[in-house]
Each structure stands twice: as C-alpha cells, then as structure tokens.
Amino acid sequence: MDSQVSPKRILIPIIGFGVAGGYRVLSELASRWVDAGHTVDFLVHHQMAAPYFPTKAGIKVFNIHGCLVSESVDAAPHHGKPGVIAIYLGMLRGLRKIAAGYDVILANHSLTTLPVAAAKAGRARKFYYVQAYEPEYYQLRGGWKSKVLGSLSALSYRLPLNQIANAPIYIGYKGVRARHWVPPGVDRDLFFRRADTPSFAQGLPWTIGVIGRHEPSKGVKYVLEAFEEYARIDPHVRLKIAFGNLPAGWRHDRAEVVVPSNDHELANYYRAVDVLVAPGTVQLGACHYPVLEAMACGTPVITTGYLPADPINSWIVPVHDAKAIVEAFKDVSTLSTHKLQVKLDEAAQAVGRFYWESVAEEFMQLFA
Template identity: 55%
Template sequence: MRILIPITNFGHGGGGRVLSRLASAWTAAGHPTDFLVDARSPKPYFPTDAGVHRFDERGLVDGPAPDESAFASSGNGLSIYQGMYHGLNQIGTNYDVILANHSLTAWPVRFARAGNARKFYYVQAYEPEYFALESGWKSKVLRRFSEWSYSLALHQIANAPIYVGHRSIRATSWIPPGLDVSVFHRRSAIPHFSDRDTPIVIGTIGRKEATKGTIHVLEAFTRLHALDPRFRLRVAFGNLPDGWAQRPGIEVVAPRGDAELAAYYRSVDILAAPGTVQLGACHYPVLEAMASGTPVVTTGYLPASADNSWLVPVRDSDAVADAILNIVATPAHELERRLDLAHSAVQRFSWQQVAKDFLDQFSNAAKLSHD
C-alpha cells in the first residue's frame, strides 16, 4: 500500500521523530511512504527514507527545501491548512492510506477529496490539555478545534492506552511510539553499589517545565548527597533552575544524537523521571533507560510497572530519594530480575514491531471496508 503523511513542517520534537522513523520502516517493508509538507519547511530534521511533496496556499509546488526555514506557524495558519487541503485534493487519490497526526491536520485530511484512500488519525497526545495551559482567545479557539477533531470521521489510533476512550477521543486501539533497540541496547553488566569508593550516579533529563518533575530529582539528590557523598547527579541537556548546575556533585552533559543519548543512559546507575502529568502515557526517557538496562524511578510512564521499575507518587521528592536508596539496597539477583522484565517490556516498542502494528491496522480497515 502507498501511505501519505500530511504535516505542517519538519519539526524537532519527538512527534517528528516518530513520523520519520515510521515512514522509513514502512518504505523498507515495501509500502512507499511520502510526506506532504508546507513549502517553507526545511529538510527533515530527523532523517527519513520517505519521499517529500511540498505545498503552498494554492496546492502542490515544485522545488527543493529552503536552506533556512522561512516557516512560522504564527500568522500563517490559514495558508498552511488551505494549501494542505488543496495538495491532498491533487494527490490523495494516489495513496491507499492518509495519516493525520495532529488535531489541526485532521481537518484537511477529513474533507479532502482523496478517492478510496483510507483516512487515519494518530492521536500522539491529548492536545486540548496542552492548549489549556495557555490563556487568550487563540488558545481557546485551538482547544475547541482540537476537541472537535476527535469527532471527525477518521480511523483513530491512540499512542497510549490512557487515551483510548478518553473524553471525546474515539480510538479503540493504541500503538506506542517506537524505539531503535539496536541503539538503545542493554548495558553489559547491571549496576553494582557494594563498593564504598565508587560513586553512585543518578541520571535525569533536565527540563524547566514543572510537569517534568526535574525539581523533585534535584531535591532528592540534595538529600542523598548530604547522606552519602558517593551520590552524584548527571543531568542531560541542562535546562536547570538558576544556580543548580554549580552545586557540588552535579554534572551537566549534552548528548548529541541517539547514540550518545543511549551511552548516557548506560553511564548512569539509576534514571529518575518523575513527571506529574499524563501518567500511563509513553515517555521516552523511561522507555530508553529501560531498554538500556538502567534501573528507573518514575511516577508511572509506559512501559514501567511495579515489577520492572520503582514507582513513586507525583511531586514527592522524598519518595524519589527513598526509591533510589531502595535500588542501592536491592540484592543483585533481584535487581537483575527486574531489569530482565524491563528488557522484555520494551520489545513491543521496537520500530519494526510498531510499524507492523500500524500496517495491520491499515489492512484491517481495508478488509472491513470491503465486507
């Protein structure tokens, strides 16, 4: 089957990586995949083997990507979705599947004339919750259009079980974002904590947003470092509150690309990711650390469970510290058992498996339409 993915631009976010990797996996499996993107967007930030068609406000246009992005969603919204709609009308009939992947792209996908193409909507996040964080009339309008998009006649697929049937989302199945298990592979040996002269390195991803829970890791580390100076904190990407990066025992690193990020996860003894929202959703730091064979402390993101990780309540720095102390005190055989379970849990998230799950959904929809 031929697959078309309409997007506004090739962004730097995790959603862009998901789409680029899926498109490459589908193409490799013999299902040619193309993006339909605004002409002002630069080349894909995340490499992909998919083809690219570009549009302006009138529809398809020829020409290469701009050397530097002239794309800006602010003030250009109408031209983006008008052009996407016209572009879909021009080439949609050449495809078997059209995949919307954002609440606002769902509208041109739904109403474009695309022959017999089957139209899907991959709900990557519950967007009204994000728009609700901002004030003003524009956010209210975006929130309303996002909510309405879930009632459109599209085959919906959620990216986590918590979104199945959540509020107005009509998805009855879910497929997670994927992971390159050849890059995020298991470390050669489990962490050991018996040597009193060896530092115990806690890892976390630096984020200033309160919902990411970084401050609770910092507070937990302060308690642990005062208790035992062996404890160190290695923060990926910085983004810490003012003054924290200069505190004793804290190191900031900046991994470049997935290979260095995977090496970072294997370089720490414990990874803490105590986010405060959308518990039960997929969270890449949790998934990547589990795949890398690193014990994880989290508030409950996929695929963490009480059997393969250490779960803590939200906004509880003491619970994070206690969980880390629990890991340090865990006998080696029990720690290895949990890490074995974690390794098994992440296999569903390999790109090959995720791509296959999508293809199965596409095929099942085709069979139902012929019955």
C-alpha cells in the same frame, strides 16, 4: 513485508518537522514502511525546516496555494515559520491535488486533522494517530492562543477519522474514539542492554540521570529537590542532566549537564547513568521515550507511571513528590544485585513489544 499486506501508498501531512519524540516516531515509521516495500511521503509547508530525524520517506512540499513547489524542504526557501492559516489552507489545497493517489492518509497532530478530514481523497482511508491528549497540554501553557489551539485539538477527536492511539490510556480517554493502540518504537540496534548491571557498592560513586525539561508538567524540579536532599545523605551520588533546561540559577557541585547530539549519544547517556528518573505529572500511563529507552538500555527506572514501566520492572512514585523519589533512591541503591538483575530482566521483557519492526507491522495490519 508481511505477505498478507499488499504494498501501500501512504501520505503523512505534518505541520513541520520538529525535535520532539512524536516526530521521531513518524520519521522512523516511514523509514520502516519504505524498507518493507511501501511508498511513503510527507506533506509539509515549504517554509518549514528539514527533518531533524532522518527518514527514507519522500517529502512533498506545498505553499499556501497548495502547489507542490519542490520535492525537498532543503530546496525550499526559508523565511520564518508560516502561520496556522497558511499551513491549513496550503495543506488542504495540496491534499486536494494529490491525496487520491494514496491508499492511506495519516494525520498525526491535531492541527493536521481538519485538512485531512476535509480533503477529497478518493478511496484513500484516513487515519489519525493520537500520540497524546493535546488539549491538556495547551491548558497548561495558558494564554488566548493556547485556548484556541486547545479547542481545535479537542475538536480533532470528533472528526471522521480512523483513530489509533499510542497507549491504552487513550482508549476511551475523554473525547478520543480510538479502539486500537500501537506504541511508539525503539531502535534495538541503538538502545541495547548495557553489558554490566549498575553497581551501588558502598563507598563508590553512582549517578542519577534525568532529561532536563522546562515545562512544569515534566516534573524535573522534583528530581532536583530529591537529589539535593539525597546528596546530603550520600556523598558519592552524582547527577547527570541531559540537555540542560534547568531552572535559572540552579547548580550543584555534583551535577553536570550533558548534551547528546544524536540517538547514539543519547543511548550511551542512558547506559552511563545508574538510574533514570522520569517524573512527569500528566497523562500517566502514556508511553514516554525516556522510560522506554532507559529500560531498553538496562538502566533502572524511577517514574511516576509511564509505559512500559510497572511496579514489577521499575520504581513507581507519586507525582509532585520529591521525598518519594528520595525513598526510591534509597531502595535502588540498597537492592541486592540479584534482585536488581531480576527487575532489569522484567524490564527487558516488557520492552519486547516496542521494537520498531513490531510497531511498523502492527500499523500495517490496521491499515490493511
């Protein structure tokens, strides 16, 4: 722990433990802060599931009355997910009971900001870690619930909380008032650089990778279209889709689905493919875990423009453009080994700021 930062007591209210990358960020940050000598607790509704991503932090569990019914979600009854009102009221009441015992209250999702802003927390400083501009994602879903949640999320950026963004794109982005940004982190012990440089020798098989996602904003359909076109040109190319989530009925003789069950297997997946495509279509310039992790693993990346990729260390293509992805496949597979090595060295350098030890310390300096 930095000698200039005294031990802190940090409380992280959450709407639940999920499997998305944002929850990994919170679990990992909490563990790093605990290792550095700080006290960290999550505050979560008792009907929510246990953490998907392991954490060393404590867990405070509340009910709708704000009563702390246990110290672990594992010990709490699970009878379906609670409604938004139950989470809001329980979290607000729980914060009123315990928030003053902490130095830092860290809101992290727009739906946690109202209880945090409204709660009396003594001398505790209130922060909001903005991991995305959420209203845009609610707009993409459609429906009245999404409209309501989108309005609430837009309101969250106007609340009196100290905002920290996770990428420079959000500094001054629409209603976001953050002045500082701290990126999500990556575990250097898991996502380390592969021993070999990917090979595209003529006549030998090589593999394209993509993380399968249903949401249209993730742009996976354009990778599938590009692969189908390129596979007609190159009989040796293969496709590995992590986690599946493919359009109904889509298949290809040279495509396979793999399902990593943990971060160790996910890192091995990145090192097993010869190029990774991250084709998202919204909030370009944000941090994106597949880009960050693949770069850390020494795998070439084609992306529409997510950090830490840039034209020097990766291949940047337009959104909604399968033909541009095909051209990138051609460029990657015909690049000389020396030029590819230079590009991967640049990628490794870009990843340097994103290791967890640096990220956790950046946060602590802002808290202090």
